[in-house]
Amino acid sequence: MTASPNELVERIAGFTIETQSWGYVSTGTRFKVFNTPGTPRTVHEKVDDAALVHRLTGVTPTVALHIPWDRTDYAELRRYAEEQGVRIGSISPNIFQDDDYHHGSFTNPDPAIRAKAVATSVECVGIMRTTGSKQLSMWVADGTNYPGQGDFRRRRAWLQDSLQQVYDALDPDMSMILEYKLFEPAFYHTDISDWGQSLLLCQELGDRANVLVDLGHHALGVNIEHIVATLLGQRRLGGFDLNGKRYADDDLMVGSTNPYELFLIMAEITHALADPDPGIAAGAADVLFKIDQCAMVEEKLPAMLRSIEACQIAYAKSLLIDRDELRKAQDTGDVVGANTLVDSAFQTDVRPFLWQARELLGGPADPLRAYLDSGLPERLAAERIGAPAGW
Ligand code: LRH
Numbered sequence: 001m002t003a004s005p006n007e008l009v010e011r012i013a014g015f016t017i018e019t020q021s022w023g024y025v026s027t028g029t030r031f032k033v034f035n036t037p038g039t040p041r042t043v044h045e046k047v048d049d050a051a052l053v054h055r056l057t058g059v060t061p062t063v064a065l066h067i068p069w070d071r072t073d074y075a076e077l078r079r080y081a082e083e084q085g086v087r088i089g090s091i092s093p094n095i096f097q098d099d100d101y102h103h104g105s106f107t108n109p110d111p112a113i114r115a116k117a118v119a120t121s122v123e124c125v126g127i128m129r130t131t132g133s134k135q136l137s138m139w140v141a142d143g144t145n146y147p148g149q150g151d152f153r154r155r156r157a158w159l160q161d162s163l164q165q166v167y168d169a170l171d172p173d174m175s176m177i178l179e180y181k182l183f184e185p186a187f188y189h190t191d192i193s194d195w196g197q198s199l200l201l202c203q204e205l206g207d208r209a210n211v212l213v214d215l216g217h218h219a220l221g222v223n224i225e226h227i228v229a230t231l232l233g234q235r236r237l238g239g240f241d242l243n244g245k246r247y248a249d250d251d252l253m254v255g256s257t258n259p260y261e262l263f264l265i266m267a268e269i270t271h272a273l274a275d276p277d278p279g280i281a282a283g284a285a286d287v288l289f290k291i292d293q294c295a296m297v298e299e300k301l302p303a304m305l306r307s308i309e310a311c312q313i314a315y316a317k318s319l320l321i322d323r324d325e326l327r328k329a330q331d332t333g334d335v336v337g338a339n340t341l342v343d344s345a346f347q348t349d350v351r352p353f354l355w356q357a358r359e360l361l362g363g364p365a366d367p368l369r370a371y372l373d374s375g376l377p378e379r380l381a382a383e384r385i386g387a388p389a390g391w
C-alpha cells in the first residue's frame, strides 16, 4: 500500500522546511564572492526574503538566524518577522570567525577563550527566549591541521565540558542540535568529525541533545540514509542542514546532482513516521528540515525555491514506496524485486501532486515562475542599492 492521492497532497502540504538567513546573502568561495542584484542588506531584508519564500511556497514558516551575522534588536525582529508571516527558527552561534578562535573555541587550551565561546552560545539561548526559538543549532569548527598539534582526549574533555555548560543553560522546552563535519576549516582532524562523535556527545549531554546531519559534511560515497536510519532508531536525529554536495561542503542547491540520495534519506524519515513504535514515529516527527545552502554564482531566491521543491519532490516520492510489498520482497530474499519497488517510487512524476498541495495552501502552482513574473526581482534590484549584508 502506498499513500492515496489525497493523502499525498495533504502530506506534501504539511511538510515544512526552515530557510536560513545566510542563504539569502552573497557568499562564495575563498577566491571571490560575487554579488547579485537585489541581495538583502540587513537582517530585516533577509527576513523579508524568507517571508516572500513562505508566501510563495506555503511551507517555510520559520527562518534560522546566525549570531553575530544577524545581530539586532531581537524582540523587534521577532515582531517584524511575525508581521511578515514568519517566525524565527533555530539559532546558530558563530564561534569560528573571531580572532580569539585562532586555535579553537570550545577546545582552545586557553580557558578564557573556551569561556568566551560558551558565553556567546549562552547568549544565543537568551536570543532564543526573546525570539521564541526552540532549537540551538551548534556547529563547532575546531580541529587541527597537523599531528601533534593537539591532544585529542584533552580536547574532547574541554569540548564536552563546554557543550554541557551551554546545554544546561537551555530551558526545558528547548533543545540542542549538534552538527558534525568531516573536515574544513581543519584538515588533519576535526573534533566533531562524524555522526558517531556527535551522538556520543549528545548521549552524555542529555535527552534534549540530538544529532544534526548536514548533507555536505560526509566523505564521498558515505551512505547518509543509513546514518539517518541509525539515528532515528536511537531517537537522536535532531535535524538536517539541507544542501547539495558534489565534492565537499559545496552548499549547492538541494538535490541538484543527487536527487536519488535525497529521496532515500526522505524514505527513511517517512518510513520512521509510520513506525509502529510511537517513540520512533514521534522522534521522526520532530526532525527539523533546515536549508543550509549558500549561493556562489546563482540567484538566491530562485535557488531557495528550487531547493524547497527538490525536498518536496523527494518527500512525496518516498511516500510512494509500497512498504507492504517491500517487506515481502525483503523477507523472501527478492533482491531485485525490492530494489524495483524503491526505484519505481523514485521514477514517478509527483509534480502534479505538488501543484495540488500548493493550491490547497493558497499559493501559486509554480512558485519560481510566479516570482520571476511578479516584477519583484527587478523591484528588489532597484531598491536594494548599497552594501549587501555578507557573512
Ligand atoms: C559549516 C556549516 C554550519 C554553519 C554553516 C554556515 O560548514 O554547515 O552549519 O553554521 O555552515
Ligand code: MN
Pocket: 139, 179, 214, 241, 292
Ligand atoms: Mn551546516
Ligand code: MN
Pocket: 214, 216, 217, 249
Ligand atoms: Mn557546512
